[in-house]
Amino acid sequence: MPSPRTYPLPPAEMARAFRQLSRVRRFAVVTLLVPPLITGLMVLVHRVIVPGVLDPFLDSPPWPFRFFSALFYLWLAGWLSLFVLKAFVCPNCGEGFHARTGYHPDHWEFSSAPGARFNINVATGRCLNCGCTTAGEVPVRRRR
Numbered sequence: 377m378p379s380p381r382t383y384p385l386p387p388a389e390m391a392r393a394f395r396q397l398s399r400v401r402r403f404a405v406v407t408l409l410v411p412p413l414i415t416g417l418m419v420l421v422h423r424v425i426v427p428g429v430l431d432p433f434l435d436s437p438p439w440p441f442r443f444f445s446a447l448f449y450l451w452l453a454g455w456l457s458l459f460v461l462k463a464f465v466c467p468n469c470g471e472g473f474h475a476r477t478g479y480h481p482d483h484w485e486f487s488s489a490p491g492a493r494f495n496i497n498v499a500t501g502r503c504l505n506c507g508c509t510t511a512g513e514v515p516v517r518r519r520r
């Protein structure tokens with residue numbers, strides 16, 4: 377049985393975890409933006425700029441179906457990777473990096489904790505629980 381991890385992780389492991397986070401985040405951004413952009417560009421070119429230019433491609437089944445299926449599943453992978461981001465554990469505090477611990481969906485409110493304006497925010501660069509950044513900067517705790 378593996379021993380339970382103690383937080384904060386050592387600096388090398390913390391840097392590795394943040395590199396992993398930025399890789400998943402980059403994948404999410406690319407896979408969420410690129411398929412709609414390609415589709416929009418194809419429609420623009422085919423309908424407006426050079427009407428009918430994609431007819432040879434679109435009239436050769438099953439390639440259009442396979443192409444647009446691949447785009448769709450790539451886009452779906454982007455949406456699923458947001459759940460992977462939501463599950464990311466902060467290497468500084470051991471809580472969720474993108475999800476505030478202890479919130480209740482029926483009683484959510486804006487928090488005054490650093491970086492915690494939302495209860496779930498997969499686009500944040502700060503941990504929603506301890507406020508540390510992806511650069512490894514840990515904020516000084518203020519007394520309330």
Ligand SMILES: [Zn+2]
Nearest residue numbers: 466469503506
């Ligand atoms: Zn944290």
